[in-house]
Amino acid sequence: xxxxxxxxxxxxxxxxxxxxxxxxxxxxxxxxxxxxxxxxxxxxxxxxxxxxxxxxxxxxxxxxxxxxxxxxxxxxxxxxxxxxxxxxxxxxxxxxxxxxxxxxxxxxxxxxxxxxxxxxxxxxxxxxxxxxxxxxxxxxxxxxxxxxxxxxxxxxxxxxxxxxxxxxxxxxxxxxxxxxxxxxxxxxxxxxxxxxxxxxxxxxxxxxxxxxxxxxxxxxxxxxxxxxxxxxxxxxxxxxxxxxxxxxxxxxxxxxxxxxxxxxxxxxxxxxxxxxxxxxxxxxxxxxxxxxxxxxxxxxxxxxxxxxxxxxxxxxxxxxxxxxxxxxxxxxxxxxxxxxxxxxxxxxxxxxxxxxxxxxxxxxxxxxxxxxxx
Amino acid sequence: xxxxxxxxxxxxxxxxxxxxxxxxxxxxxxxxxxxxxxxxxxxxxxxxxxxxxxxxxxxxxxxxxxxxxxxxxxxxxxxxxxxxxxxxxxxxxxxxxxxxxxxxxxxxxxxxxxxxxxxxxxxxxxxxxxxxxxxxxxxxxxxxxxxxxxxxxxxxxxxxxxxxxxxxxxxxxxxxxxxxxxxxxxxxxxxxxxxxxxxxxxxxxxxxxxxxxxxxxxxxxxxxxxxxxxxxxxxxxxxxxxxxxxxxxxxxxxxxxxxxxxxxxxxxxxxxxxxxxxxxxxxxxxxxxxxxxxxxxxxxxxxxxxxxxxxxxxxxxxxxxxxxxxxxxxxxxxxxxxxxxxxxxxxxxxxxxxxxxxxxxxxxxxxxxxxxxx
Numbered sequence: 001x002x003x004x005x006x007x008x009x010x011x012x013x014x015x016x017x018x019x020x021x022x023x024x025x026x027x028x029x030x031x032x033x034x035x036x037x038x039x040x041x042x043x044x045x046x047x048x049x050x051x052x053x054x055x056x057x058x059x060x061x062x063x064x065x066x067x068x069x070x071x072x073x074x075x076x077x078x079x080x081x082x083x084x085x086x087x088x089x090x091x092x093x094x095x096x097x098x099x100x101x102x103x104x105x106x107x108x109x110x111x112x113x114x115x116x117x118x119x120x121x122x123x124x125x126x127x128x129x130x131x132x133x134x135x136x137x138x139x140x141x142x143x144x145x146x147x148x149x150x151x152x153x154x155x156x157x158x159x160x161x162x163x164x165x166x167x168x169x170x171x172x173x174x175x176x177x178x179x180x181x182x183x184x185x186x187x188x189x190x191x192x193x194x195x196x197x198x199x200x201x202x203x204x205x206x207x208x209x210x211x212x213x214x215x216x217x218x219x220x221x222x223x224x225x226x227x228x229x230x231x232x233x234x235x236x237x238x239x240x241x242x243x244x245x246x247x248x249x250x251x252x253x254x255x256x257x258x259x260x261x262x263x264x265x266x267x268x269x270x271x272x273x274x275x276x277x278x279x280x281x282x283x284x285x286x287x288x289x290x291x292x293x294x295x296x297x298x299x300x301x302x303x304x305x306x307x308x309x310x311x312x313x314x315x316x317x318x319x320x321x322x323x324x325x326x327x328x329x330x331x332x333x334x335x336x337x338x339x340x341x342x343x344x345x346x347x348x349x350x351x352x353x354x355x356x357x358x359x360x361x362x363x364x365x366x367x368x369x370x371x372x373x374x
Numbered sequence: 375x376x377x378x379x380x381x382x383x384x385x386x387x388x389x390x391x392x393x394x395x396x397x398x399x400x401x402x403x404x405x406x407x408x409x410x411x412x413x414x415x416x417x418x419x420x421x422x423x424x425x426x427x428x429x430x431x432x433x434x435x436x437x438x439x440x441x442x443x444x445x446x447x448x449x450x451x452x453x454x455x456x457x458x459x460x461x462x463x464x465x466x467x468x469x470x471x472x473x474x475x476x477x478x479x480x481x482x483x484x485x486x487x488x489x490x491x492x493x494x495x496x497x498x499x500x501x502x503x504x505x506x507x508x509x510x511x512x513x514x515x516x517x518x519x520x521x522x523x524x525x526x527x528x529x530x531x532x533x534x535x536x537x538x539x540x541x542x543x544x545x546x547x548x549x550x551x552x553x554x555x556x557x558x559x560x561x562x563x564x565x566x567x568x569x570x571x572x573x574x575x576x577x578x579x580x581x582x583x584x585x586x587x588x589x590x591x592x593x594x595x596x597x598x599x600x601x602x603x604x605x606x607x608x609x610x611x612x613x614x615x616x617x618x619x620x621x622x623x624x625x626x627x628x629x630x631x632x633x634x635x636x637x638x639x640x641x642x643x644x645x646x647x648x649x650x651x652x653x654x655x656x657x658x659x660x661x662x663x664x665x666x667x668x669x670x671x672x673x674x675x676x677x678x679x680x681x682x683x684x685x686x687x688x689x690x691x692x693x694x695x696x697x698x699x700x701x702x703x704x705x706x707x708x709x710x711x712x713x714x715x716x717x718x719x720x721x722x723x724x725x726x727x728x729x730x731x732x733x734x735x736x737x738x739x740x741x742x743x744x745x746x747x748x
Contacts (some may be wrong), residue, residue, distance in 0.1 A: 040696075040700040040702055041693075041696065042697055042702040042704045043704075044702065044703060044704070045703050045704065045707070046704075047684065047704055047707065048688065048710065049684060049688065055676075065700075069696070069700055070671065070692075070696045070699070074671065074672060074692070076671070076676065077694060078672070078690075084692065084693055084696075085693055086688050086690070086693065087687050096747070193476075196501060203504070212647075297444065297448070298451065299449060300452065310421065310423060314421075314423065314460050315460050316452075316458075316460070318444075318448070318452060318458065319415075319458055319459055319460065321441070322414075322415065322444045322458075323416055325444070326414040326416070326439075326443055327444060328416040328418065328420055329418060329703060329706070329707075330416045330418070330419065330420075330745065331399055332703070333419070333703075333707065334421065334422065348708050
């Protein structure tokens with residue numbers, strides 16, 4: 001319908017893993033891919049020129065945070081989110097559902113939507129499918145997400161079923177509310193850890209003309225084994241001709257597992273959050289290091305010898321260790337940049353492996369790294 | 375004597391203002407110039423590639439902070455400060471005198487030196503002229519500072535005189551302690567706001583083979599008029615064939631005043647500190663803005679339309695305003711970078727003005743900006 005504005009192209013399969021691309025009016029991104037998280041229209045500690053340098057193709061912003069500050073009207077009047085935050089490439093916005101449902105105690109749920117109080121000034125706000133889509137279209141993002149309810153990963157069957165029925169109604173209303181052709185709208189499957197509910201969600205949502213399908217409700221408190229169980233059957237049942245996005249996940253190991261099961265797109269705060277606290281991802285068996293560990297105090301090695309980001313190209317572990325010990329903000333800046341570079345480089349290696357038909361070897365190598373299971 | 379390692383060249387005078395250059399084994403810097411302050415071997419929020427991009431030619435580190443953490447031994451074993459912090463250009467180190475004397479209550483002064491307790495772990499340390507030079511040579515800086523006592527700018531004559539006599543003895547001992555030919559050693563004049571003491575300091579210090587002369591004890595609590603009074607007679611009496619460095623000063627207006635009186639080199643935490651708190655220097659009559667002011671919330675203008683740093687080239691005032699309101703670290707990063715770019719651009723304009731014999735016009739323009747006197 002609106003293929004002139006956005007379109008997913010499946011290029012190649014390697015087992016269940018998929019190589020593809022998604023085009024928007026702000027350019028295309030290759031899949032599988034990872035979106036650095038710019039919740040409030042800024043990826044913490046990393047400016048947009050650096051994001052480009054390390055190979056970022058698409059970023060994510062959050063409806064909930066931006067509606068509260070600076071407000072979608074200001075951003076719309078400014079000419080949209082791309083102009084406001086000076087990122088020329090594709091931008092996806094989360095619908096705010098996940099954030100609102102984590103505001104326990106200061107929200108009131110009805111069939112219509114959710115009333116909640118701002119964490120900034122206590123003022124009353126309302127989010128519904130219609131309102132969320134209105135905000136996302138005002139932001140002018142390339143990809144909007146349907147408004148859903150995200151249940152806790154430890155809920156019982158009946159509660160998850162009830163929540164899923166609300167979500168399915170809301171997603172349909174999200175689609176009906178959509179007006180802007182340039183913005184793609186992705187559905188979100190819920191259903192917790194229950195296979196029949198997940199299958200039901202796909203059946204219902206795939207009847208509707210969504211432009212992509214996201215998997216929600218994972219990495220929300222459940223055991224890792226449960227998430228991997230859902231990944232083993234769920235993504236492959238999503239429509240083949242649409243992009244598949246696993247929301248808010250995860251570690252490099254999780255990403256490799258999901259790609260192995262046919263997922264195309266990811267986002268997670270982990271690389272920047274870990275970077276701010278001194279954890280750095282490294283290639284090889286080690287998987288990650290804590291730069292604050294005294295073992296690095298005199299090390300002339302780069303954080304990761306296989307990385308060519310500014311942190312690894314220019315600085316030593318000893319210097320970055322010193323920055324963290326001394327409380328210098330350059331430490332978090334450098335490791336946030338490096339960790340994102342690590343993730344984006346992993347996605348590039350994944351795409352190259354699928355392209356050459358060798359993804360299973362990469363998958364098998366990653367699975368062998370024992371540290372992931374600690 | 376050690377001219378093959380470092381040398382000041384006076385290129386041109388324009389009134390009392392001087393155009394020159396100073397060469398070191400890590401390259402030359404033009405004068406007048408400004409040194410971004412990297413107290414703990416990091417300029418807060420600005421990595422070294424960005425420092426280069428905005429035209430930084432020399433940076434400053436601090437003996438006191440680095441002796442406590444990570445310790446000069448670690449840096450020496452690493453191959454010196456340039457290698458440790460990955461800055462290829464010239465580096466000057468402060469001697470630690472200023473910092474130690476601001477540790478009121480946890481220091482003990484003797485003729486030999488100063489005993490003090492670490493603010494990090496309470497451990498006992500000792501700084502003397504000999505020890506300070508030993509540390510600075512271990513760091514391997516291009517320019518070391520003599521160890522001095524910096525009296526409060528509001529002290530009476532007799533106290534300043536007493537302090538100056540200690541300082542002159544310590545500076546002589548600093549020179550005697552110096553062994554490394556590659557490191558230039560600068561004297562520091564003290565004497566508070568008293569003309570005869572300042573003159574006496576110059577007489578005594580200029581008898582000794584220092585490689586440069588710094589003016590200490592200004593911007594330490596005295597009135598602005600008192601500082602400008604000292605600047606009106608003091609710099610011009612320093613040796614013509616040596617570089618002149620005004621320590622810890624100051625606003626752009628202060629710098630222009632000092633250049634007008636024959637000063638060549640500056641350092642100050644002001645641009646980065648102001649940037650962290652949302653103050654941005656701008657060209658034109660406005661002088662500076664507070665980006666957090668609501669007037670900037672919807673402004674599509676760059677912070678400074680005459681600046682081509684990353685903050686001004688890529689982002690709007692509205693976006694940077696949002697970053698500060700949202701508590702995003704990218705705000706301080708961008709404004710710290712911009713303010714340093716503003717200072718370095720001012721120094722470049724000053725050098726060009728001296729070179730073309732038009733410095734007085736620049737000086738007069740800057741003096742007219744009323745906001746400096748608020």
